[in-house]
Amino acid sequence: MLEIAFIRQNADVVRQAIANKRLSLDLDELLGADKTRRDAIGALDVKRARKNQIAALIPKATKEERPVLIEEGKQVKADIERLEPVLKEATLKYDDLMLKVPSIPRPEVPIGKGEEDNVEIRKVGTKRSFSFKARDHVELMTMHAMVNWDGPRKFAGGRSYALTGTGALLEVAVTRLAIDLLVSRGLTLVIPPVMVKEKAMTGTGFFPLGREEAYAITADELYLVGTSEVPLVSLHAEDTLEASQLPIRYAGMSPCFRREAGAHGKDTRGLYRVHQFTKIEQVVFCLPDEAVAEKEHYTLLGNAEAILEQLEIPYRVALACTGEIGLGQTRKHEVESWMPGRDAYSETHSCSTLGDFQARRSNIRLRMPDGSLAWPYTLNNTAIASPRILIPLLENHQSEDGSITLPKALVPYMNGVEVLKPKS
RNA sequence: GGAGAGAUGACCGAGUGGCCGAAGGUGCAUGAUUGGAAAUCAUGUGUAGGUGCAAGCCUACCGAGGGUUCGAAUCCCUCUCUCUCCGCCA
Numbered sequence: 001m002l003e004i005a006f007i008r009q010n011a012d013v014v015r016q017a018i019a020n021k022r023l024s025l026d027l028d029e030l031l032g033a034d035k036t037r038r039d040a041i042g043a044l045d046v047k048r049a050r051k052n053q054i055a056a057l058i059p060k061a062t063k064e065e066r067p068v069l070i071e072e073g074k075q076v077k078a079d080i081e082r083l084e085p086v087l088k089e090a091t092l093k094y095d096d097l098m099l100k101v102p103s104i105p106r107p108e109v110p111i112g113k114g115e116e117d118n119v120e121i122r123k124v125g126t127k128r129s130f131s132f133k134a135r136d137h138v139e140l141m142t143m144h145a146m147v148n149w150d151g152p153r154k155f156a157g158g159r160s161y162a163l164t165g166t167g168a169l170l171e172v173a174v175t176r177l178a179i180d181l182l183v184s185r186g187l188t189l190v191i192p193p194v195m196v197k198e199k200a201m202t203g204t205g206f207f208p209l210g211r212e213e214a215y216a217i218t219a220d221e222l223y224l225v226g227t228s229e230v231p232l233v234s235l236h237a238e239d240t241l242e243a244s245q246l247p248i249r250y251a252g253m254s255p256c257f258r259r260e261a262g263a264h265g266k267d268t269r270g271l272y273r274v275h276q277f278t279k280i281e282q283v284v285f286c287l288p289d290e291a292v293a294e295k296e297h298y299t300l301l302g303n304a305e306a307i308l309e310q311l312e313i314p315y316r317v318a319l320a321c322t323g324e325i326g327l328g329q330t331r332k333h334e335v336e337s338w339m340p341g342r343d344a345y346s347e348t349h350s351c352s353t354l355g356d357f358q359a360r361r362s363n364i365r366l367r368m369p370d371g372s373l374a375w376p377y378t379l380n381n382t383a384i385a386s387p388r389i390l391i392p393l394l395e396n397h398q399s400e401d402g403s404i405t406l407p408k409a410l411v412p413y414m415n416g417v418e419v420l421k422p423k424s
Numbered sequence: 425g426g427a428g429a430g431a432u433g434a435c436c437g438a439g440u441g442g443c444c445g446a447a448g449g450u451g452c453a454u455g456a457u458u459g460g461a462a463a464u465c466a467u468g469u470g471u472a473g474g475u476g477c478a479a480g481c482c483u484a485c486c487g488a489g490g491g492u493u494c495g496a497a498u499c500c501c502u503c504u505c506u507c508u509c510c511g512c513c514a
Contacts, residue, residue, distance in 0.1 A: 025433030041474055045483045052483090055495040059442050066494095114501090240434090365471095373471085 001329075001360040002101050004034055017104045018323035022113050028377040030097040037094045040087035047079045067287040082227035099208055103357045105322050106331045112321030118334065119321070124219070124305065125314030127338050132400040136341025138270040138393040141167055143422035144401045146390075146393050147271070159260065159268075159275045163387060166420055171386040173413035176394065177227060178250060178280045178384035183329035185303060187251040187282060194254050195222040200234040203362030204330035205354070212261040228252030229380045231284040233358050241285065247296060251383060254278070271387040272346070280383040285376045288356055293377045297331065297353045300381035304335050304349045307384055310409035313392045314338040316345050335382075337343060337392035348389055353379035 152160040188398025201207040267273035320332040335349035356375035
C-alpha cells in the first residue's frame with residue numbers, strides 16, 4: 001500500500017506503475033474518492049467540534065440556557081447523522097481502491113508484458129544431454145510407484161495426487177534438506193497456521209485481487225493460504241517492532257493451497273501445477289533502507305540457489321519484468337529449474353522485495369533508534385516447493401533403466417540410499 | 425460444545441453518564457542536584473486523520489462494530505480475542 005500523500009504528489013509515477021504492471025485501476029477514481037472523503041471529514045469535524053462545545057457548555061449552563069443548547073445539540077446531532085453515511089461511503093470506496101494501488105517497481109525492473117520479457121541474469125549448471133530417451137517425471141514416478149494418480153482424482157478432484165513410498169520420502173528429504181540449510185544460515189523455522197482470516201490475506205497483498213486463487217472455509221470465514229508468507233508476515237501484524245530486532249528471518253514450513261482458477265487446462269500433466277503442495281518459504285523483515293533490502297534480497301536468492309546446487313539441478317535466474325511482478329512487489333527474481341520433460345527452464349522459486357507494502361497493509365510498525373516510527377520492509381523467497389521440485393530432481397538424475405541417482409547431499413536424508421530402482 | 429470472568433496508554437492500574445485522551449504508579453527522556461552514580465526534585469512522554477509556511481488548532485481512538493443520549497471509557501446489543509472450569513479429542 002502506498003501513502004495517499006505520495007499518490008497525490010506523484011500521480012504520474014503511480015499511473016505508470018499501474019500501466020507497467022498491467023493493472024486496470026483508474027487512479028482518477030481514487031483521487032476523486034480521496035477528495036470526497038476529505039471534504040466529508042472537514043464538514044463532519046466542524047459539526048463534531050460544535051457537538052463537543054455544546055456538551056461542555058450544558059453542565060455549566062443556567063436553567064434558561066439549557067433548553068436552547070439541548071435544542072442546538074439535537075440539530076447538530078441530526079447534521080452529524082446526515083454527514084456520517086456520506087463519509088462512510090466515501091471511505092469504503094477509498095479503502096477499496098487503495099488496496100488496488102500497486103507499489104512502484106524499482107528502476108532496474110524491465111518493463112514488459114509477460115514471461116518473454118523477463119531478463120535472464122545467469123544460467124548455472126549444465127543441462128544434461130541424454131544418450132537415451134529421457135523420461136518425464138510422470139513416467140518416472142509411475143515406474144517408481146511414487147504417486148497414486150487416480151485414487152485422489154476420484155475422491156479429491158482434479159489436480160490432486162498422493163505421494164507414495166519413495167515419492168513421499170523424497171518430499172520429506174528435500175524439505176528437511178532445505179530446513180537444515182536455512183536454519184544453519186540463521187533463519188528461524190516456523191510452522192504457522194495455514195487457515196487465516198481475511199485480514200491476513202489482505203494485509204499481505206493477496207486480497208482483494210487474488211481472492212479467486214484462495215480456498216475459502218465459509219463456515220468459519222477463514223482462508224487456506226497459498227504460501228506461508230501470509231502467516232509469517234502476519235505474525236507481526238499490528239506490532240511495533242524495535243529497530244534492534246531487525247532483521248527478522250523466518251523459514252516457514254506449510255502446506256500451500258491454490259485454486260489455480262485462472263489456469264484451467266494449463267499444465268495439467270503431472271505434478272507441475274497442483275492444488276496442494278508443501279513449501280519451505282523464507283520471509284524477512286528488515287530496516288526500510290534500499291541497500292539493506294537489496295542485500296537481504298540477494299541473500300534469500302543465494303539460499304535458494306544453494307539448495308538447487310545441493311540437489312545438483314541446473315537452473316537459471318531471471319529478473320521478472322513489470323508485467324510479471326505482483327501488486328506489492330518492487331522487484332522479483334525467478335529461479336527456474338531445468339526440466340528435461342518440459343524441455344524448458346520452469347519456475348521453482350520466486351524471490352521478492354515488497355518494500356513497505358505489506359508492512360503498511362498489515363500495520364507492522366517499526367520504532368527507529370531516534371524514536372520515530374517507520375514501516376519495515378518485507379522480502380520473501382521460496383526455499384523449496386514440493387512436489388514441483390521433484391520434477392527436475394527426478395528428470396535430471398535419471399538413468400536409462402529409469403533408476404534415479406540421488407545427489408550426494410540428499411543421500412543422508414534418504415537413509416543412505418544412493419540409487420532408487422524402479423519397481424517395474 | 426456448555427458455564428463463568430475479563431479486554432483502559434510502553435507496562436501496571438483507577439475510573440459506572442458531563443470539564444476524561446483519561447487519576448495514580450512504573451518505565452522512558454530532558455534538566456537540576458552529585459566528583460560520578462543511586463536517591464530526590466522539576467518538566468515532558470500515544471497513534472491516526474484534517475487544516476496551516478509554522479507555532480498551533482480541530483477531529484477520532486479506553487478490544488471491534490452498532491445503538492441510546494444534547495453528551496458514552498462508563499448504559500444497551502452484536503462480534504472478536506484472552507483466561508478458568510466442565511465436556512470432547514490427536
